[in-house]
Amino acid sequence: MPESFAIPRGSLKVYLGYAAGVGKTFQMLADAQAAVQRGEDVVLAYFEPHARPDTIAQAQTLEAVPHKKIEYRGKLFDEMDADAVLRRNPKIAMVDELAHTNIPGSARPKRWEDVQVLLDAGIEVWTTVNVQHIESLNDQIWQITGIQVRETVPDWVIRQAAEIIAVDVTPDALLNRLKRGAIYKPEMVQKALTGFFRGSNLGALRELALRQAAHEVDLRQSAYDETSAFQLPRVSESRAGETAGNQSKEHVLIHITADPSTAMLIRRGRRVADYLHADCTALFVHETEQFADLPAEQRISVEKHLRFARSLQIETRTIQGEDTAKAVVEFARRNKVTQIFVAHSETSLRERLFRKNFTENIVRLAQDLQVTVVADRSHRH
Amino acid sequence: MPRISELPRPSPERLLKQVQAEESKRWGARLKIFLGYAPGVGKSYRMLDEARRRHERGEDVVVGAVQGQQSEEVQDLLRNLELIPPLETPEGQPVNVEAILSRAPQVCVIDPLAAKNPSGSRNPYRWQDVQELLRNGITVLTSVNLLHVEEYKEKVQAITGKDTAETIPKSFLMAADDIVIVDVPPDLCLWRQGEKLTSTGISNYRERKLSELRELALLLTAEVVDAQLESYVQAHGIEPVFGTHERFLICMTPHSDALAMIESGKRNKERFQGELYGVYVCEPGQSRRDAVEIRRYLEAADHAGGTTEVLESDDPISAIVDFARQKRITQIFIGHSVHNSWRDRFFGDPVLRLIRAAKGIDVRVFPH
Numbered sequence: 001m002p003e004s005f006a007i008p009r010g011s012l013k014v015y016l017g018y019a020a021g022v023g024k025t026f027q028m029l030a031d032a033q034a035a036v037q038r039g040e041d042v043v044l045a046y047f048e049p050h051a052r053p054d055t056i057a058q059a060q061t062l063e064a065v066p067h068k069k070i071e072y073r074g075k076l077f078d079e080m081d082a083d084a085v086l087r088r089n090p091k092i093a094m095v096d097e098l099a100h101t102n103i104p105g106s107a108r109p110k111r112w113e114d115v116q117v118l119l120d121a122g123i124e125v126w127t128t129v130n131v132q133h134i135e136s137l138n139d140q141i142w143q144i145t146g147i148q149v150r151e152t153v154p155d156w157v158i159r160q161a162a163e164i165i166a167v168d169v170t171p172d173a174l175l176n177r178l179k180r181g182a183i184y185k186p187e188m189v190q191k192a193l194t195g196f197f198r199g200s201n202l203g204a205l206r207e208l209a210l211r212q213a214a215h216e217v218d219l220r221q222s223a224y225d226e227t228s229a230f231q232l233p234r235v236s237e238s239r240a241g242e243t244a245g246n247q248s249k250e251h252v253l254i255h256i257t258a259d260p261s262t263a264m265l266i267r268r269g270r271r272v273a274d275y276l277h278a279d280c281t282a283l284f285v286h287e288t289e290q291f292a293d294l295p296a297e298q299r300i301s302v303e304k305h306l307r308f309a310r311s312l313q314i315e316t317r318t319i320q321g322e323d324t325a326k327a328v329v330e331f332a333r334r335n336k337v338t339q340i341f342v343a344h345s346e347t348s349l350r351e352r353l354f355r356k357n358f359t360e361n362i363v364r365l366a367q368d369l370q371v372t373v374v375a376d377r378s379h380r381h
Numbered sequence: 382m383p384r385i386s387e388l389p390r391p392s393p394e395r396l397l398k399q400v401q402a403e404e405s406k407r408w409g410a411r412l413k414i415f416l417g418y419a420p421g422v423g424k425s426y427r428m429l430d431e432a433r434r435r436h437e438r439g440e441d442v443v444v445g446a447v448q449g450q451q452s453e454e455v456q457d458l459l460r461n462l463e464l465i466p467p468l469e470t471p472e473g474q475p476v477n478v479e480a481i482l483s484r485a486p487q488v489c490v491i492d493p494l495a496a497k498n499p500s501g502s503r504n505p506y507r508w509q510d511v512q513e514l515l516r517n518g519i520t521v522l523t524s525v526n527l528l529h530v531e532e533y534k535e536k537v538q539a540i541t542g543k544d545t546a547e548t549i550p551k552s553f554l555m556a557a558d559d560i561v562i563v564d565v566p567p568d569l570c571l572w573r574q575g576e577k578l579t580s581t582g583i584s585n586y587r588e589r590k591l592s593e594l595r596e597l598a599l600l601l602t603a604e605v606v607d608a609q610l611e612s613y614v615q616a617h618g619i620e621p622v623f624g625t626h627e628r629f630l631i632c633m634t635p636h637s638d639a640l641a642m643i644e645s646g647k648r649n650k651e652r653f654q655g656e657l658y659g660v661y662v663c664e665p666g667q668s669r670r671d672a673v674e675i676r677r678y679l680e681a682a683d684h685a686g687g688t689t690e691v692l693e694s695d696d697p698i699s700a701i702v703d704f705a706r707q708k709r710i711t712q713i714f715i716g717h718s719v720h721n722s723w724r725d726r727f728f729g730d731p732v733l734r735l736i737r738a739a740k741g742i743d744v745r746v747f748p749h
Contacts, residue, residue, distance in 0.1 A: 011581045013566075031569075038578065124581065162582030166564040166599060170413070173559075203610035207603050207626070210562070211654070214599035221592050224583040275653070344736065344744075360733050363746055367717045373736050373744045 007122035011162040012115070014098070015128045016216075018209035019202060021052075021174055021183035024128040024167045025096055029058035032094055032126070036062065045093040045118070045125075046080035046111070052183070062094075070103050077103040082114045085123070092124045099133035099151040112157050131209040134158060136267045136312065144204045147195070154311055155270070158216070166213035171202035215275070222277065250278035253337040254314065255328055255362070257284070258301035261343040261376055263308060268374050269341040270312045281335065282309040284318045285327040291318055325361030332369055339370045410515045413559040414494065415524040418598035419541075419591055421573035424524040424563045425451070425492050429458040432490050432522060436462060441487040445476050445514075446507070448492050452573075462490070472499030476510045479503075481519070488520045495529030495547040508549045527598045530554060536597065540590050554601070555608055562602040567591035600654050627655035630710040631682060632701055632735075634662055635671045637716035639678040642747050646714055647685035655711075657687035660704055662697040698731055702738045712743040 017024040025048070032042050044064040065088055068081035079102055085093055095118070100111040108114055118125050132141040135152045142148050158164070175197065177183055184192055254269040256262055266282065273280035284302055288294055294302070306316045321327025332340055345359045363371050417424040425448055436442045443463045451459070465481050467474035475498040481489055491514075496507040504510050511521050528537040531548040538544055554560065567588040572578045576587075583589050607626045629646045633639040643659065650657040659682030661675050675691070682689045694700035705713055718732045736744045 013581050162580075163566045165566060166562060168562045168564060168602070170559040170561055200610065203606060207606045207610060210599050210603035210606060213564070214596045214603065217592055217596045217599065220583055221589065221596070224589055224592075228586075228589075344740070360730075360736070363717070363732060363736065364730065366746075366748075368748045370748060371746045372712075373746070375739070375741050375743050 010119040010121070010123040010125060012119060012160055013124070013126045013163045013165070014158060014161045015126070015165050015167050016209055016213055017128065017130050017167045018132075018205040019130060019174060019197065021177050022167050022169045024130075026052075026055050026058060027165070027167050028094060028096075028126055028128055029055065029062065032062055032092075033058065035092060041091040043085070043088060043090040043093055045082075045085045046095045046097070048096050065093075068106075070105050072103045072105060079103060079106055080111065080114055082107065082117050085118060086121055089121070090123060092126060093118055095125055095127045098127040098129040098157075099153050101151050110153075112153050115157075129153060129158070131205060131212055134212065136270055137208065137212070139264045139267055140208065141205070144208070145201050156311075156313055159219070161216075162220075164213055164216040164220075166210060168206070168210070171206060174202060219274070250276045250339065251335065251337045252276070252278050252280045253328075253332050253335070253340045254280070254282040254309065255285075255340065255342045256282050256302060256305050256309065256316075257343070258298040258305075259343060259345070260301075261345075262301075262305045264376065265341055265343045265374050266305065266309050266312065266314065270314060272339075272341070272372075273314075278338070280314045281337070282306065282314045282316045283328060283331055284316075285321045285324045285331075286318060287320075287322055287324065289320065291320075323361075325358040325365055328358075328362055329365045329369070332366065337369065339372060340366060341372050341374055344373050344375050409520075410518045411520045411558040412511065412515055412556070413520070413522050413561070414554060414557045415522070415561050415563055416527070416554070416598055416602060417524065417563045418527050418594040419570055420526060421570045422563045422565050423573070424526075425455050426458070427561070427563050428490060428492060428522050428524050429455060429462070432462055432488065433458055435488055442490070443481065443484060443486040443488070444490040444492075445481050446474075446491045446493070446496075465489075470499045473497075475499055475502050476507060478510050478513055481514060482517055485517075486519060488522065489514055491521055491523040493529070494523040494525040495545070495549050497547050506549070508553050525549060525554070527594055527601070530601070533597060533601070537594060540593050551601075555605055557605065560602055560605045562598055564595065564599070567595065604654060627653040627712065628708060628710045629655060629657050630701075630705050630708070630713045631657070631659045631687070632662060632713060632715040633659060633675075633678045633682070634697070634716065635674060638747060638749050639716070640681055642714045642716065643678070643681050643685050643687070645747070646682075646687065649712075650686060657682070657685060658704075658708055658710065659687045659689040660701060661689070661691045662700060663691060663693045698734050698738055701735065705739060705742055710742055712745055713739055714745050714747060716747050717749055 015024040015028045032044075035042050042062065044059060044062045046067065047059050047064065065081060065084050067078040068084070069076050070079050071077075080095060095111065095115055098112050098115065102109055102111060102114070108117070115125050115127060131137060132145070132149045133151055133153050134155060136155045138149060138152055178189060178192060178197060181189065250273075252269050252273040254266055256266075269282075270280060272278070282305075284306065286294055291299070306318070309316050317331070319327060319331060328340065331337075340362060342359045342362055345357060359373060363373065415424045415428045429444075432442050432444070443465050444459065445465050446467060447459065447464070448455075465477055465484060468477050473496075475496075476491060491507065491511055494508055494511065498505055498507060498510070504513065511523060514521050527533050528541070528543055528545055529548050530551055532551040534545065534548055566581070567583065568579050568581065570591055571587060579585060579588065583592050627649070629649055631639065631642045631646045633642070646657050646659075649655065659679065661679060663675070679689045679691070690704070692700045692704060701713070704710075713735065715732055715735060718730050732744075732746055
């Protein structure tokens with residue numbers, strides 16, 4: 001492989017916040033200013049033109065690559081001009097708002113895809129994102145805020161970042177900024193205060209962002225330790241047995257069905273596997289002879305779930321089995337699975353009498369394994 | 382649902398917090414702490430920049446203590462703020478509490494928080510000076526490094542080899558009205574300490590060590606934020622928010638492999654910085670042999686840092702679910718049922734009944 005001739009990939013730095021207005025962009029631009037003073041070649045590849053005044057002031061002294069104007073339904077929209085950034089070829093490019101969806105007619109649908117192109121060209125990218133845009137946290141964010149966030153960034157995009165920086169501010173300070181009109185226009189403020197910016201929402205999102213940042217920092221330590229000769233005693237948590245190597249590796253199995261709750265199950269399983277540094281497999285069992293024999297509606301849902309699992313870098317398998325629960329448990333034993341993740345499914349009395357509920361049957365059959373019945377946490381009582 | 386154990390005694394943290402909350406409510410004084418994982422993250426700058434903004438907005442701000450070494454940017458900020466000089470003693474420079482109290486500003490900056498006062502001072506530690514300012518209605522902005530939090534001192538020492546005699550109790554941090562973590566990547570932190578700048582990410586041993594401290598500081602801040610969230614939720618009587626903080630409940634039943642569950646619960650608690658609870662469910666008419674087992678399990682759960690309780694009920698599943706709801710449990714750990722009694726055959730496998738009843742809570746079933 002002609003690896004030595006390839007341009008080394010650019011590294012990615014992510015400024016992680018918990019809401020609009022915490023100061024991600026401001027912090028990124030302040031760091032950019034410092035980098036320019038150190039003599040680095042830095043450009044502003046994309047910067048939100050409707051930014052706050054103090055942020056705009058920070059941006060003014062930096063070299064900006066002109067945005068691309070794209071017309072859509074009679075209006076002009078600003079998008080990052082990735083080609084222009086590539087031609088300029090700076091050492092470091094700032095790209096605001098990683099989760100942004102490009103306007104139809106752009107070269108790529110998502111800004112994070114534009115960022116991949118810059119990274120592939122060897123450009124270091126600094127970018128900003130809020131915790132609610134991380135794919136695997138989508139359900140949790142919805143439970144906390146009641147708001148379904150549509151613009152998400154796949155976890156692997158965040159994971160490839162060489163560095164994550166938590167941009168923290170107290171909810172009180174954030175609310176002050178909001179009330180002073182520093183984040184949204186006055187007519188938007190009241191709406192924001194009763195919606196996303198409710199006091200308890202902010203606290204919960206902030207905690208989530210801090211824990212996520214700690215988790216990302218932890219993953220980078222493990223990655224470093226694996227490639228370096230020394231072992232630092234881990235004090236931030238107990239990894240009893242894990243580093244010693246005498247404990248067999250954990251293996252998480254996620255049971256896929258056509259049920260919509262599967263998406264939530266995949267995210268949860270992935271997160272637990274990440275925390276345990278475990279292998280992760282997703283399994284679908286079809287009772288029909290061939291996968292293609294499934295009713296179209298069911299097949300489409302299952303395919304969607306399998307694709308989603310693969311997008312979170314989970315290995316997927318489909319097998320044939322007449323008794324789903326039995327097939328799952330046997331697969332688990334064959335593949336040295338240590339934990340099975342199944343969704344909680346409602347049971348009717350009829351199902352119970354005839355032992356037709358596969359969640360319950362898996363629990364019944366897998367006496368030698370750990371089975372986690374994952375609840376839909378949006379149920380409130 | 383009768384309980385054998387006593388009512389939980391309020392922790393000193395909670396009491397301190399209550400007292401401070403009541404007092405500061407009367408006066409409107411707030412304690413805001415800027416936490417950093419190491420020197421050079423930029424705590425002083427962030428804090429003094431806030432002091433500057435408050436001053437510009439018309440608040441009456443003074444500076445009661447400053448760091449020995451200051452960067453140029455910090456010196457620039459200090460030039461525009463009123464300084465109340467510390468006392469000069471042969472043993473050091475304690476905060477001049479009396480002068481600040483008679484000057485009676487709205488806001489006072491104390492940088493840093495962790496300091497031992499010279500013998501004969503009005504308070505042995507500077508954090509006690511800060512409490513006095515708060516009691517007198519003065520809002521305090523102050524900074525602290527992870528090394529100086531008593532409960533983290535040993536851990537930091539194990540990583541960096543640095544030691545200190547000047548610490549503040551973690552409970553003081555937990556009782557703060559506001560906490561902000563000042564987070565920068567380790568390479569920049571080292572660069573500010575005068576090292577050469579390296580490539581982005583963890584690229585050497587020193588960065589790796591700092592990164593460990595950084596993780597600890599982020600998790601500590603998350604813990605403080607969670608405590609604040611809980612009191613906010615209680616004060617405003619709103620529905621608890623699920624899913625931010627993991628709370629594990631271990632159900633210990635006779636003949637279950639409780640020790641394995643406790644071990645896993647302990648690991649999970651540490652991994653997720655969550656909370657651990659253990660309940661032992663007694664059914665009426667339990668044997669003496671079981672009592673010995675109960676004690677062994679309860680002790681093990683206590684030892685793992687869990688809060689334990691004994692529940693007595695002729696309907697153990699309902700008792701467990703009620704307890705879980707009350708404590709906002711997110712995951713219940715239980716052992717697979719082994720023996721099928723006539724009762725189980727009639728009412729159904731207890732584990733399956735628990736799964737059905739515990740809607741909204743994960744149930745993790747352990748092998749025997």
